[in-house]
Amino acid sequence: xxxxxxxxxxxxxxxxxxxxxxxxxxxxxxxxxxxxxxxxxxxxxxxxxxxxxxxxxxxxxxxxxxxxxxxxxxxxxxxxxxxxxxxxxxxxxxxxxxxxxxxxxxxxxxxxxxxxxxxxxxxxxxxxxxxxxxxxxxxxxxxxxxxxxxxxxxxxxxxxxxxxxxxxxxxxxxxxxxxxxxxxxxxxxxxxxxxxxxxxxxxxxxxxxxxxxxxxxxxxxxxxxxx
Amino acid sequence: xxxxxxxxxxxxxxxxxxxxxxxxxxxxxxxxxxxxxxxxxxxxxxxxxxxxxxxxxxxxxxxxxxxxxxxxxxxxxxxxxxxxxxxxxxxxxxxxxxxxxxxxxxxxxxxxxxxxxxxxxxxxxxxxxxxxxxxxxxxxxxxxxxxxxxxxxxxxxxxxxxxxxxxxxxxxxxxxxxxxxxxxxxxxxxxxxxxxxxxxxxxxxxxxxxxxxxxxxxxxxxxxxxxxxxxxxxxx
Amino acid sequence: xxxxxxxxxxxxxxxxxxxxxxxxxxxxxxxxxxxxxxxxxxxxxxxxxxxxxxxxxxxxxxxxxxxxxxxxxxxxxxxxxxxxxxxxxxxxxxxxxxxxxxxxxxxxxxxxxxxxxxxxxxxxxxxxxxxxxxxxxxxxxxxxxxxxxxxxxxxxxxxxxxxxxxxxxxxxxxxxxxxxxxxxxxxxxxxxxxxxxxxxxxxxxxxxxxxxxxxxxxxxxxxxxxxxxxxxxxxxxxxxxxxxx
Numbered sequence: 125x126x127x128x129x130x131x132x133x134x135x136x137x138x139x140x141x142x143x144x145x146x147x148x149x150x151x152x153x154x155x156x157x158x159x160x161x162x163x164x165x166x167x168x169x170x171x172x173x174x175x176x177x178x179x180x181x182x183x184x185x186x187x188x189x190x191x192x193x194x195x196x197x198x199x200x201x202x203x204x205x206x207x208x209x210x211x212x213x214x215x216x217x218x219x220x221x222x223x224x225x226x227x228x229x230x231x232x233x234x235x236x237x238x239x240x241x242x243x244x245x246x247x248x249x250x251x252x253x254x255x256x257x258x259x260x261x262x263x264x265x266x267x268x269x270x271x272x273x274x275x276x277x278x279x280x281x282x283x284x285x286x287x288x289x290x291x292x293x294x295x296x297x298x299x300x301x302x303x304x305x306x307x308x309x310x311x312x313x314x315x316x317x318x319x320x321x322x323x324x325x326x327x328x329x330x331x332x333x334x335x336x337x338x339x340x341x342x343x344x345x346x347x348x349x350x351x
Numbered sequence: 352x353x354x355x356x357x358x359x360x361x362x363x364x365x366x367x368x369x370x371x372x373x374x375x376x377x378x379x380x381x382x383x384x385x386x387x388x389x390x391x392x393x394x395x396x397x398x399x400x401x402x403x404x405x406x407x408x409x410x411x412x413x414x415x416x417x418x419x420x421x422x423x424x425x426x427x428x429x430x431x432x433x434x435x436x437x438x439x440x441x442x443x444x445x446x447x448x449x450x451x452x453x454x455x456x457x458x459x460x461x462x463x464x465x466x467x468x469x470x471x472x473x474x475x476x477x478x479x480x481x482x483x484x485x486x487x488x489x490x491x492x493x494x495x496x497x498x499x500x501x502x503x504x505x506x507x508x509x510x511x512x513x514x515x516x517x518x519x520x521x522x523x524x525x526x527x528x529x530x531x532x533x534x535x536x537x538x539x540x541x542x543x544x545x546x547x548x549x550x551x552x553x554x555x556x557x558x559x560x561x562x563x564x565x566x567x568x569x570x571x572x573x574x575x576x577x578x579x580x581x582x583x584x585x586x587x
Numbered sequence: 588x589x590x591x592x593x594x595x596x597x598x599x600x601x602x603x604x605x606x607x608x609x610x611x612x613x614x615x616x617x618x619x620x621x622x623x624x625x626x627x628x629x630x631x632x633x634x635x636x637x638x639x640x641x642x643x644x645x646x647x648x649x650x651x652x653x654x655x656x657x658x659x660x661x662x663x664x665x666x667x668x669x670x671x672x673x674x675x676x677x678x679x680x681x682x683x684x685x686x687x688x689x690x691x692x693x694x695x696x697x698x699x700x701x702x703x704x705x706x707x708x709x710x711x712x713x714x715x716x717x718x719x720x721x722x723x724x725x726x727x728x729x730x731x732x733x734x735x736x737x738x739x740x741x742x743x744x745x746x747x748x749x750x751x752x753x754x755x756x757x758x759x760x761x762x763x764x765x766x767x768x769x770x771x772x773x774x775x776x777x778x779x780x781x782x783x784x785x786x787x788x789x790x791x792x793x794x795x796x797x798x799x800x801x802x803x804x805x806x807x808x809x810x811x812x813x814x815x816x817x818x819x820x821x822x823x824x825x826x827x828x829x830x831x832x
Contacts, residue, residue: 226543233546271394280521284514291517295524296547299501302528303543312537315444324451328456331525333518351575381817438708440625478707481683484625484676515617577825578758581665583770584805585790586745586777 184287192282193290194247195336196297197238199275201249202348204231206271212259219311220261227268227304234297241293251350263310267346272305274342280333302331410470411512419472420507421523421552422463423557424500426474427565429456431496435483445490445537452493452530460522476569490538497531499559504552553562624675627685628828631714631727635827636753637685637705639669645698649677649684655692656698663756664785665772671705672753672824688753690774690788692781695750710803713827714755715791717809719747722801724791724811726823734822738799739794739810741777747789747807748775752829754791757820767813769792769820774830776808789828792816 180186207228210216216224239246257267279298283291307324309317316321334342343349410418432453435441441449464471482492504524511517532542551559560566611753628634639661646653662805663669671687674697679686683702688695714727719740726734741747752775770792777787783806793813800810809831811819 138388177494197461226541230543230546237547266551276525278524283508283521284517288509292550294522295505295508295550298521298525299548300543300546302525303532303548306529306532307536307542310533311544315447317447321451325536326455326526326529328449328526329455330462330519331529333522422756438625440623476707481702484683484702485678485681487681492668509808576668578669578757578759579663579665579667581758582761583758583766583772583792584664584778584785585766585770585772585792585808586741586783587765587790587792587808 133149141346147247174186177254181285183189184285188285189287189290190245192285193238193242194245195282195339196279196294197242197247199278199339199343200231200238202252202343203275204228204235205249205252206254206258206267206348207231209252209254210264213259214262216264220265220282220308221306223308223311224264224268227307230300230304234300237293237297239350252348253350257348268308269305269312270342272301272308274334274339275301276305277332277334278286278336278339280331281335281339283333365474381568384535410515410516414512414516415467415470417507417520417553418463418467419470420557421520422460422467422472423475424461424503424556424560425456425463425523427560428496428500429453429460429478430474430477431479431483431492431565432456434479435489435493436478438483439486439489441447445486447485447535448537449493452533455526459526462519466516475566477565478567479565480563482565489535493534494531494538494540497527497534499551499556500527501531501548503553503556505548506550506552506556599629601746620659624677624686626675627673627708628675630751630828630830631730632712634711634714634826634828635673635708635746636670636711637673637708639671639704640706641704643700643704645687645689645700647698649679649682649686651698653699657689659687659689659700659704660727663772664754665758667756667772670755671700672828673705673708673828676702688751688774690755690776690786692695692776692778694748694752694775694778709824709826711824711826711828713823715823715827717747717829717831719803719831724804724809724819726827728822734819736811736815737820739800739802739804741805741807742803745777745779745806747805747809748778749831750775752789753828753829754823754829756824757825764795767795767810767816769793769813769816771819771823771825773828775831780806781793 207224210224211221211228254267257263276298279294279301283294283298286294309323309325309327313323313325321327393524432449436449436453439449460474467472469476479492482488500522504527508517508524511520535544536542635782639659642661643659644655645657645659646655650760659669659671661669671685671689673750674686674688676683676685684699685702685705686697686699689698689706712729713733714726716727717738717740718725721742722738724734724736724738725732752773755774756772757769758766758772761770770790773789773791775789777783777789780787787807789809791809791811793816794810796804797812800812804810
């Protein structure tokens, strides 16, 4: 599973955009490979997002739950704004649009739920710039896969850090994100998925998890979060 | 769309190194885990850092019970898909789904058995009552089994005491959710029907499983059932 | 069945039916109709048998209105649990049917029974092949010969019937040395000894007259030396298909 890498496929320097424009005859794999090798650097340390302090994680506690739920809320804000914008721009159609509408509604519900749970401690929604990932269908799908896969890995990474009641709640959300991930993977790759297990709706025997730093780094690389 | 593997882009190992540093793992540890990515079979004796020995020595009784509950469900799913692979003439993406998911569930069985060691429950005997012999029944049953599996893991997660075991349970839980989404889409059903998935208690899951009558009392096929002591009535 | 057809079955209520089944009620799953039969037995490669779990009626066609061919009880006359060799399976209007070999005359008779009247399948990869001309028995497993023996077969008056059969039980610990230490029961019947007590079933067993073997010596049964029948027992599970030629 390459969640971290695939997020990086959305290249803020525009390498992917260039590759897609020029490489109409190439396979998608070739295009992305070109973009990566030609594109920017990877994972140069952890990029902090949104000014949240890096926490030394201790035993589960209510205040740590708040911290982690705010991290989750950031990801949900990102996803929900991404899907809201994609649906509004109306550049995607068919199954992809149907997917985007349903998932937009789900992510909005997750945002509403987390804001409600956090009350006055809920972080503010940042500004986002999704560039053409919400208007280019191929980029939309690639980005959606990366965001959903990363979201699952982020929740799973934090699971053991949560108090049990909060874990129960997170559990109700993470499986929905996994369903989203499988769904957009299916739309993108069915019925044969390029003959590669890495493209399947369920690519792994066991779902990988990512640390918070890894998630922040991956999301930071996208350049979606403006402030 | 194909996704690049870590190998394809990490020409000089720079990515692996930075990820290792971030995780604080040894390179060997991270690579071992990386081997789990991309749909490969589970190898070795380690499940997300657990070894059978470590798990057995320190594992709370309640965690053992939860793992055995999970193992029973995985036995059922693995046997169901394995039998369907043999008993149905599947084609196209449904055949691919079945092959992939059967392999996943078998790997889950292996992993849970290794963690449980001698405390693992035995594999039950099954009768899938035609659901592995009719494509329409198979599709419908697969969907229900996957959705139920997701709810089962979700119900147990907050009860798990060991962080390592919780990590493993969450890892399986998400994969079952992907399975559920995939078969739903194959069945033209909504892959993600609700914004929040609901948990199900262990007793409710076991009751639902009991109603299927898929698990049958184990009797050997040899012995008294097929061997008798009557004097042969044959023509001789 | 195409994926599209399967999916529309679900939409037409397949999922509901399974949910209802899970709740312990019974329901018919509407289906597009019978597809090609699915083969369940390839002797020597992979065959399947199942226990008869309720008394059932085997019919000429996979439908309840078809003519009855034979009743199948849950026990054999020797008081072992009855089993059937499953040849093929069809789904007709949402119900599964199996065509099975029957223990009736004429030999080779098969009939259709509802799938849910038998239990789950047991797989066998063995195949016993009896040649009445050469007086040999050979057991194959997954295409390899794993056992051979010289045998006695039926006298010309009481020939061992030719055809496709299966081993349906094993008897042991009885007192009659005529049959040696062990006997296998089959679904094959003598075509001539039709009023033999017990129905004239053909068995495979040992003997207290090994000197007669090989040869045409019996009332139809297949006899082998006691050492051979014991050796065969270690390699041949009940349910194994039997070909006699």
